Amino acid sequence: MSSLIKSIHRKLFTLISIAGFAAVMSSSVSAIGQSPEEIAARIAPVGKVCIAGQECEVSSAAAVAANDGPRSGEAVYNQFCTACHSIGVAGAPKFGNAGDWAPRVAKGFDNLMSNAINGINAMPPRGTCATCSDDEIKGAIEYMTENSK
Structure with a gap:
């Protein structure tokens, strides 16, 4: 068998x-x-490597941002910030919730900017907007804080 x-x-x-x-x-x-x-x-390869100092193509997201001019704080929030700040993911202050924002605003706008640009806790640097300028980040913070009083 x-x-x-x-x-x-x-x-x-x-x-x-x-x-x-x-x-x-x-x-x-x-x-x-x-x-x-x-x-x-x-x-064909999916992407290309760009080395500092060499002539490189601009990525499509960066090209769109550069060609359209600066985005409004509301536009940046709606595209990049809303995923976490609308529901408070990992302790993110919720949009429209004065109680969440008050202690952060009390530390000063420069502190808010530093946290947004450098990242804090679960929030990565610049949130999820690698192509945002400092002014666009500033606009998003202003939009969130103004609408959370």
């Missing part, structure tokens, strides 16, 4: 191996009918 089971296992393993090889070959064959341009587009 044991030799019968071993024989069945070997045959099953062989069949599975052949099926796997056939599947790999069929996917490789489908690439044969593609033009060199189609293949190049399919295997």
